[in-house]
Amino acid sequence: MKQSGFGRWIVVITAVSAAIMELIDTSIVNVGLNDIAGNLGATIEDVSWVVTSYAIANVIVIPMTSFLQRYFGRKNYYIASIILFTLASYGCGFASDLWTLVFFRFLQGVGGGALLSTSQGLMYDAFPPSQRAVASALFGMGIVLGPTLGPTLGGYIIDNYHWSWMFYINIPIGIIAVILSLVYIDKKEDEINIDRKAIPIDQIGILLLAVGIGALQYVLERGEADDWFDSSAILYLTIAAAFAIPAFIWWELRGTKAPVVDLRVMKNRNLFIGSILVVVVGYGLFTSVLLYPLFAQRIVGLTATQTGKLLIPGGLITLPMFAITGRMLAKGVSPRLIAGGGYVAFATFCFLMSMLNMNATTGDFITPLIIRGIGLALLNVPLINQSVSTLEPRQLPTGIAIVNMMRQIGGAFGVAITNTYVTQRTAVHRGDLVSHLQPGEMLSMERINAMTQALVAKGVNAIDAVSGAYKNLDLIVSRQALMISYLDTFRLAGLFFVVSFPLLFLLKSKKMDAAAAKAVADSAH
Template sequence: MLQQNSLVEYGSRRVIITITAVFCAVLEIIDTTIVNVALNNMKGSLGATLSEVSWVITAYSIANVIIVPMTSWLSQQFGRRNYFAASVIIFTVASFMCGNSTSISELIIFRFIQGLGGGALLVTSQTIITESYPPEKRAMAQAIYVLGVIIGPTLGPPLGGYIVDHFSWPYIFYINIPVGIVAALLALQYVRSPKYAEKRPASEVDWLGIFLLTAAVGALQYILEKGQEDDWFSSNLIIVLTVVAGLGLYCFIWREMTYQYPIVELRVLKDGNLRMGVILSFVQGFGLFGSTFIIPLYTQTILGWDATQSGMLMIPSTLMVAFMMPIIGQMIQRGVPHKYLIAVGMIIFFVYSLLTYKIITPQTGAENFFWVLMIRGVGLGLLSVPISTMALSTLKGVEIGQGAAFSGMMRQLGGSFGVALITTYLSRDIIGHRSNIANHLDMYDPDVQNRIHGIAAGMQAKGMAPNVALKSAYTLMDGTVSVQATVLSYMDIFLYVGCMFLICVPFVLIFIKRSKAKVSMADAAH
């Protein structure tokens, strides 16, 4: 536990701490998406298969999800300043080693280590920023932090695309090094730790809890990352890991509820607002990472854009989130109930999903996305800060740090579930739509025949032999069917994700209670 002491900062010191923490959070999140566009280059450079190189993403995600729930306990063991600075150093050194990797095995190992350092940065940055502000300005502090969380996934693909196009893939890791060095020095100089009680001896450390958490969450994250690739339960490994995840989670909960010094304090989930906040963090992660995943996928596979163009498309949405942050922070400080802001944000996100459902075609242009993505920015702005502050609004002291760790983990898991479900649904729904279109496409229909012969005639006019031209026309028609089936599947995904947000609205209005007191995070412990 910790003693009472104020960690509020003022003037230039607070500015430096805020910038340091935000940059660390942004770096961590950027690294979850920046490698996506470099996988092909890594594959060729390291002589790896696509399945092997995809572990570069999986290893980082698994490490992230494992370390986040333990941040509160680790901070108490080592002191928040020391833990934060050590996490920055681990992240930075691992980034250098990732760039210097000469084999895919080395790269995967160092990415896992980088994920262990990076996962700690995300939640600890949130507490450091929040505690540096007085109670009346803490909604604004949350807005600053959440802006970094929103910007990260958006900046990753275009930044990664630019680096790969103009330099080489190791530089997507090397760019972390100068920022990491400066952040570590500033953290050691400026970040302060709460005054904790004497740390527990090694004999009282919940080693079994750490093992069970690692096994359960690691297995679950692997299932989500690799399930579709391994065809889910047709794979013996997926079946075994499902059993490990289920039993590990059950045993972990039993251990934490009965052990005197648990690694994760599950009793904090008795708070109704935190339970609701954890669920909403999951939904928010599903929508944020799911839409950040699906839009670039659509623009690259259907519209033929490159990674940089796809990433740049998301910039207006990010700018709108930045514009919304101070407004939302002011509204919360003036007493507007969290539940109304969250409910409106979910309705707006549903509107964004519905509009996207209506505009996507095989020929949709960037101009069609502009206002739709601006609406997305408004919706995310109304969701992000209110969910973060509401989840912690009725907690006190050390409980706040534990609650923030739960929210962070569930946001990450929500994103993993979102990407896994979207990937699985796409691969299966496309087959269904393709079959349905083909059933309605009668090759003996005069209109269809005229269309095919018209395409063949155009190819013959360019010098192609008649038999080759006719075969090419049929191939082109088949490709058109595949594109239409894929677009219909994308449309389904946007509609279903929007409906998920809409369904949550009444639960938000019914179950979120208004806190009678200001959120005090001065005693939070990560």
């Protein structure tokens, strides 16, 4: 039974809130790792497990959501996942040591993994076929706002409250979402009397998926911090991923008649190409969410709260842009044309950010961030729709799960590439800058003398003043090298969008008719 009126919008609010809550927690803790490490007496290297454990659990569960919904029933699985996510959030906030926090973050990721695809199905189900472009727009809004709001909200909490409130804020949202889901979400006919004995469980496929995707996610998350293959853990897990992922693909295609993830859907051209494009979008989204705060805080010197506030204008523009995108799709505007505009906008954002320097003002960030918001609004909805638009109804649940997984993997690749590229380019640029600071070179000596005199004027003795001047110059060179590496990384992100742009024209442009739209609505059931 389709919801209407007040009930429909309650479902919308519940589904979007759950999706945003899940995605916020992929990035909210990033700005609080220093505080968490200090409070729990852990190193920065160890505390990064707070991020890694969530991401690993998330990316393992997402592709299995279609099977899990079929096995437990969509409503039961959705509500149980919200409950698990909420209880784990409480456990995270209450944790008194690092590994307890990591354990609850993993459980939080298990619960959160269900919320994306299931929320998407609820959104489609709440609207009639003629209005499902609006549902896509509203859901796409949550996809973009979640990772964007994470650092903003996390920065505000770190600046004003204890880090545990980054997790406690999920509790009232989760409780309300459970109550509203119990009251307003209907069970489908096939959920009422589920014969679980008749549903085979692909145990080997689940094991290979968990090992392969989990190991890959760990390598991407921790590779740079652990010096890649200098770490035995990274080496062994790379080998595990290299074995388990091909074995999983073979098993799902050849080894079982009841695959946990039906990979045969990847033969569909739109889904295959769309998945590649979604990886690029995930890369761009998560890279920009990582790079912008680092540049604003480490180079320009903004606080976490100031950095978050600068995202507000872009967020305010993004909201109506999602509605406009939904209306354009509903009126028959080519999804490839809309997504192409998004590609141009995101490449423009990367170019503008690559032109900034350490003297940038807050106003210099606003225009690029607004363009970024517009680009992401134009990209997400058309790509999601077109990726699954040519699938058969029975293939749609798996198709949507794969698209969501590919976005998360794209984000993981983005973070790994960004961290590695920044480290390498910083070393290169530092070497170039230092090569120009030759002993006896006039400009260098003038700078050293000026800094020395400034320190002497503050009461520092002459010998310490000279030493301090050289240390200050070293810090200036390091900061300049880091800034240039950030600019290089923005250019690299823009290049990904330029290179993948032609793939848009390989997508079959097909407007989803009423039957197909209904199938998408049922795809997460």
